[in-house]
Amino acid sequence: MRLHWFFFVLLLLCAIGVTVLYALAPQAGPAFMSPRTAKILFFHVPVAMQSSLFFLWSAVAGVAYLVRRQPAWDHHSRSALEVGFLFALLATLTGMVFADQQWGVAWNWDARQQYIFILLLIYAAYFALRLGFTTYEQTAAYAAAYAVFGFLTVPFLVWVLPRMQPSQHEQANRTIIEWQLDTEYGRVFLAASFTILLLGIWCCAARVKELRASHDKEEDDGCKSGSGDSADSGVVRPVRLRNP
Amino acid sequence: MREALAVLKKEVISELRGKHGLYMAFLFSIVAAFALGMASSLERPPASIASVLVMVLLLFSSISSLSRTFVLEEEQGTGDLLRVLGDPVAVFVGKMLYNFCLLLLLGVIAVPALVLFSGLAVSDPLLLVVSLLFACGGLAAAVSFCGALASRSRSRAALSGVISTPVLLPWVWMGLNAFRAALGDVAAQPWASAVGLLGMALVFGSIGPMLYSAVWRR
Amino acid sequence: MICCRGLGKRYGSRWAVRRVDIELPRGECLLVTGPNGAGKSTLLRLLAGLEAPTEGEVTLSGAVGFTSPDLAVYPNLTAREHLRFAATLRRVEPQESALLQRVGLQEHAEKPAGAFSTGMRSRLRLALAIQHQPSVLLLDEPTVSLDDEGREIVRQIIEEQRVRGCIVLATNADKDRQFGDWEVRLGA
Numbered sequence: 134m135r136l137h138w139f140f141f142v143l144l145l146l147c148a149i150g151v152t153v154l155y156a157l158a159p160q161a162g163p164a165f166m167s168p169r170t171a172k173i174l175f176f177h178v179p180v181a182m183q184s185s186l187f188f189l190w191s192a193v194a195g196v197a198y199l200v201r202r203q204p205a206w207d208h209h210s211r212s213a214l215e216v217g218f219l220f221a222l223l224a225t226l227t228g229m230v231f232a233d234q235q236w237g238v239a240w241n242w243d244a245r246q247q248y249i250f251i252l253l254l255i256y257a258a259y260f261a262l263r264l265g266f267t268t269y270e271q272t273a274a275y276a277a278a279y280a281v282f283g284f285l286t287v288p289f290l291v292w293v294l295p296r297m298q299p300s301q302h303e304q305a306n307r308t309i310i311e312w313q314l315d316t317e318y319g320r321v322f323l324a325a326s327f328t329i330l331l332l333g334i335w336c337c338a339a340r341v342k343e344l345r346a347s348h349d350k351e352e353d354d355g356c357k358s359g360s361g362d363s364a365d366s367g368v369v370r371p372v373r374l375r376n377p
Numbered sequence: 378m379r380e381a382l383a384v385l386k387k388e389v390i391s392e393l394r395g396k397h398g399l400y401m402a403f404l405f406s407i408v409a410a411f412a413l414g415m416a417s418s419l420e421r422p423p424a425s426i427a428s429v430l431v432m433v434l435l436l437f438s439s440i441s442s443l444s445r446t447f448v449l450e451e452e453q454g455t456g457d458l459l460r461v462l463g464d465p466v467a468v469f470v471g472k473m474l475y476n477f478c479l480l481l482l483l484g485v486i487a488v489p490a491l492v493l494f495s496g497l498a499v500s501d502p503l504l505l506v507v508s509l510l511f512a513c514g515g516l517a518a519a520v521s522f523c524g525a526l527a528s529r530s531r532s533r534a535a536l537s538g539v540i541s542t543p544v545l546l547p548w549v550w551m552g553l554n555a556f557r558a559a560l561g562d563v564a565a566q567p568w569a570s571a572v573g574l575l576g577m578a579l580v581f582g583s584i585g586p587m588l589y590s591a592v593w594r595r
Numbered sequence: 596m597i598c599c600r601g602l603g604k605r606y607g608s609r610w611a612v613r614r615v616d617i618e619l620p621r622g623e624c625l626l627v628t629g630p631n632g633a634g635k636s637t638l639l640r641l642l643a644g645l646e647a648p649t650e651g652e653v654t655l656s657g658a659v660g661f662t663s664p665d666l667a668v669y670p671n672l673t674a675r676e677h678l679r680f681a682a683t684l685r686r687v688e689p690q691e692s693a694l695l696q697r698v699g700l701q702e703h704a705e706k707p708a709g710a711f712s713t714g715m716r717s718r719l720r721l722a723l724a725i726q727h728q729p730s731v732l733l734l735d736e737p738t739v740s741l742d743d744e745g746r747e748i749v750r751q752i753i754e755e756q757r758v759r760g761c762i763v764l765a766t767n768a769d770k771d772r773q774f775g776d777w778e779v780r781l782g783a
Binding site for chain 3: 202370
């Protein structure tokens with residue numbers, strides 16, 4: 134509980150820090166059409182990068198579920214996937230806003246734009262998959278397998294394919310990977326990344342808690358409904374019909 | 378491996394005797410090839426469009442016919458029989474091989490048909506054949522797994538379409554790139570794309586059986 | 596050996612099977628009885644590993660043979676091909692002629708199973724269930740839709756398997772409780 138508060142306060146401080154830094158941050162680069170639009174990248178880049186991280190965690194938890202069969206791992210896998218999906222969606226939307234300001238078109242079939250959209254489609258199918266099964270064990274097992282399977286496409290969609298064709302992200306990618314950001318600008322970028330990561334983990338943890346609570350409630354309901362008709366009979370055991 | 382071949386043999390015998398599944402698959406591919414040819418009949422499509430036609434043809438052939446192998450088992454109630462016999466890896470690999478053979482056969486018939494109907498010029502036949510082979514491998518591996526996942530759910534047919542289509546999209550670009558070069562257009566690193574198709578086929582083909590064995594008795 | 600403790604399976608909020616404890620040594624025969632919907636088939640499916648239990652666990656030693664009226668066969672494969680296919684997947688000798696003889700299907704070995712009557716399909720399933728000399732045999736309604744001869748075959752097979760040391764669990768196998776040393780009554 135204490136840890137929870139510590140985390141919350143940390144998050145709040147980070148948020149304030151980012152807001153201040155964001156307001157003070159220098160407007161980077163002459164490459165931008167309108168200097169103010171550069172600031173959206175403090176959000177766009179971290180959510181885009183971290184969505185893969187959450188998808189990875191979802192796949193890892195999926196493997197853990199398939200090995201251990203403990204509902205907790207299913208909750209982790211599911212909530213990480215949801216946060217990853219949300220981040221990928223936010224990356225797409227912020228990217229579209231930026232593209233609209235910068236080039237006058239929101240959707241221009243840029244390589245990364247295409248692939249993140251495919252990623253969204255792949256993970257959107259996960260939610261369809263979860264609705265299709267009758268028992269919880271089945272749902273969780275199949276969803277976990279799909280979370281792993283879906284993640285197999287992530288390296289291709291995030292690292293391989295976008296590099297095989299020209300993209301408007303090339304310059305930006307290189308700038309960040311080789312860390313050529315201005316000092317001030319880079320500092321805000323780091324702070325924003327850290328805050329968004331914390332926010333993601335926080336969302337994920339909250340969702341795990343919620344899923345666990347609803348799972349436990351279902352278990353309780355199941356126990357109650359079961360006790361109505363068979364508790365009186367207690368344990369069912371074989372009886373001997375005749376002596377050998 | 379012998380077990381997987383037994384599953385493949387069972388599929389082949391079963392489908393050859395059943396006839397209608399295979400017949401529908403072939404008919405679908407020919408109809409699709411003809412429809413695409415007709416749509417581009419006004420003028421000979423440039424390589425960039427022609428490669429799209431080839432890829433769309435493969436994509437729809439695979440989605441319409443391949444998920445059937447797993448879905449049919451559950452529909453006719455033989456899924457439990459397979460599970461009782463044990464060995465999920467053999468079942469998955471056998472069915473994946475069957476899907477690969479079927480898709481390759483469809484591709485070998487439908488792609489030349491499309492080339493004929495649309496009057497496409499093949500400038501690099503070797504690249505075309507190799508990328509067709511690898512694309513079929515990748516599509517077969519991914520659709521097999523998606524079909525297997527969807528087969529136990531309540532809305533099998535719809536779900537297998539919904540989950541396999543997006544998973545197949547990463548293949549589309551590599552396939553497009555390779556086919557474009559094979560059909561005479563300038564494309565960046567066409568052989569790298571073909572090898573990329575092979576790489577994805579191998580990744581999905583090797584992870585698929587493992588994941589399938591983890592869920593198959595659920 | 597077969598052992599399950601606190602076995603339960605829930606579909607949604609409904610328990611199909613709840614709190615079942617079974618422990619049987621080699622060569623015993625257990626009748627699973629109860630009204631329709633009591634969870635007899637679910638219990639057998641849990642023991643066969645076809646369903647994952649919601650609670651409790653199942654321990655079985657050795658191979659499992661399973662048959663149920665819901666278990667379909669391939670309509671386009673012949674009886675002989677079924678047994679050969681199953682043998683390859685199980686990595687055992689097919690012995691298809693002997694097995695078909697045992698269940699009285701030798702005349703129909705080359706017919707596709709789609710042309711079989713319900714009773715003939717039951718016999719084929721039975722042959723598949725005992726092919727690999729299982730140490731636990733789970734028979735869900737083994738005598739349903741069988742004629743007198745077929746029921747006699749089921750009775751003999753159960754005896755043969757028990758002599759071999761196999762544990763047999765059967766639902767509705769024997770209304771008169773002629774064989775079977777134990778009974779577990781579900782949904783009572």
